[in-house]
Amino acid sequence: xxxxxxxxxxxxxxxxxxxxxxxxxxxxxxxxxxxxxxxxxxxxxxxxxxxxxxxxxxxxxxxxxxxxxxxxxxxxxxxxxxxxxxxxxxxxxxxxxxxxxxxxxxxxxxxxxxxxxxxxxxxxxxxxxxxxxxxxxxxxxxxxxxxxxxxxxxxxxxxxxxxxxxxxxxxxxxxxxxxxxxxxxxxxxxxxxxxx
Amino acid sequence: xxxxxxxxxxxxxxxxxxxxxxxxxxxxxxxxxxxxxxxxxxxxxxxxxxxxxxxxxxxxxxxxxxxxxxxxxxxxxxxxxxxxxxxxxxxxxxxxxxxxxxxxxxxxxxxxxxxxxxxxxxxxxxxxxxxxxxxxxxxxxxxxxxxxxxxxxxxxxxxxxxxxxxxxxxxxxxxxxxxxxxxxxxxxxxxxxxxxxxxxxxxxxxxxxxxxxxxx
Numbered sequence: 453x454x455x456x457x458x459x460x461x462x463x464x465x466x467x468x469x470x471x472x473x474x475x476x477x478x479x480x481x482x483x484x485x486x487x488x489x490x491x492x493x494x495x496x497x498x499x500x501x502x503x504x505x506x507x508x509x510x511x512x513x514x515x516x517x518x519x520x521x522x523x524x525x526x527x528x529x530x531x532x533x534x535x536x537x538x539x540x541x542x543x544x545x546x547x548x549x550x551x552x553x554x555x556x557x558x559x560x561x562x563x564x565x566x567x568x569x570x571x572x573x574x575x576x577x578x579x580x581x582x583x584x585x586x587x588x589x590x591x592x593x594x595x596x597x598x599x600x601x602x603x604x605x606x607x608x609x610x611x612x613x614x615x616x617x618x619x620x621x622x623x624x625x626x627x628x629x630x631x632x633x634x635x636x637x638x639x640x641x642x643x644x645x646x647x648x
Numbered sequence: 649x650x651x652x653x654x655x656x657x658x659x660x661x662x663x664x665x666x667x668x669x670x671x672x673x674x675x676x677x678x679x680x681x682x683x684x685x686x687x688x689x690x691x692x693x694x695x696x697x698x699x700x701x702x703x704x705x706x707x708x709x710x711x712x713x714x715x716x717x718x719x720x721x722x723x724x725x726x727x728x729x730x731x732x733x734x735x736x737x738x739x740x741x742x743x744x745x746x747x748x749x750x751x752x753x754x755x756x757x758x759x760x761x762x763x764x765x766x767x768x769x770x771x772x773x774x775x776x777x778x779x780x781x782x783x784x785x786x787x788x789x790x791x792x793x794x795x796x797x798x799x800x801x802x803x804x805x806x807x808x809x810x811x812x813x814x815x816x817x818x819x820x821x822x823x824x825x826x827x828x829x830x831x832x833x834x835x836x837x838x839x840x841x842x843x844x845x846x847x848x849x850x851x852x853x854x855x856x857x858x859x860x861x862x863x864x
Binding site for chain 2: 513526617
């Protein structure tokens with residue numbers, strides 16, 4: 453039953469090389485979806501361009517459905533998958549900072565790497581700023597340690613929040629995503645008078 | 649003009665049906681998960697690879713290099729009558745709540761599950777393997793065997809009566825007239841005052857402990 457310990461089963465060399473095709477596929481999909489262009493990414497926030505929402509949310513709901521069907525069929529042990537613990541207020545603050553950075557800069561960390569791979573100058577400067585921000589944060593996080601580790605909720609997922617079966621939550625999230633896709637398309641048509 | 653095949657609607661319908669099917673099918677509970685994991689772990693039980701001798705547990709209790717956790721999964725009445733020093737009283741239903749803690753245990757951590765005999769502890773061990781797969785073991789013979797070995801006769805006057813071997817499996821066969829908890833001498837026997845036991849060591853650490861300090 454998955455997840456398999458690849459480092460043990462295949463050895464350290466194969467373990468590292470598995471990341472190469474995964475990374476290649478991820479970068480390929482991002483670039484071919486147009487995620488290497490900051491103008492298209494930033495347009496998401498003005499409802500002119502919905503591909504970020506559609507591609508990302510589709511990836512999330514497809515992966516989610518596959519993961520939980522795999523656990524339901526006994527192919528995957530979900531309990532052995534790492535789920536990030538929730539630190540509520542630091543998470544909200546971090547999300548706001550990243551969101552503002554995304555709107556202003558036109559990239560998130562991953563898409564800035566995609567843009568650099570296609571030699572976009574704005575992506576290169578964004579990446580420089582990103583590295584500087586990472587270093588600055590790493591050097592100063594000890595000063596905000598109390599906040600950084602506050603509101604620790606452990607591994608907290610939607611089924612626990614809603615007190616519903618995991619499968620029901622998956623169904624509701626898929627419904628939510630589809631309603632959002634339709635709703636935002638409608639909104640875009642109202643705002644800009646076109647529909648794609 | 650070239651027309652693209654629009655798969656958005658069929659894709660959305662397929663995903664919706666898959667999600668609805670998942671909601672109907674549900675996720676496996678602990679017993680069903682154990683059935684799926686059993687081929688991986690049953691050998692450890694049948695070969696008794698995870699049943700440790702009381703002598704090994706006593707050695708672990710006195711080993712400062714090991715982060716030892718003892719989960720006592722018996723009922724509250726038995727727990728109140730007698731339990732080991734530093735043991736935690738956790739029943740089977742409470743084990744899933746320990747998941748985050750178990751997943752973040754250090755590599756030198758060893759978890760030992762105890763019950764009156766082995767039956768309940770074995771069930772708890774199966775739950776633990778489903779929940780977090782910690783480096784966990786079961787006290788062989790349970791606390792009944794532990795008390796047979798380390799419960800000294802003088803304590804008959806201090807609330808610990810003679811063992812009643814006629815009592816059924818799974819129950820505490822040692823009779824207590826007082827709730828001694830961990831105040832009983834056998835709750836943490838003095839390793840140097842007990843007769844050494846011959847046993848096969850079974851505990852394997854995830855990380856080799858280096859018993860040295862400084863730069864050596």
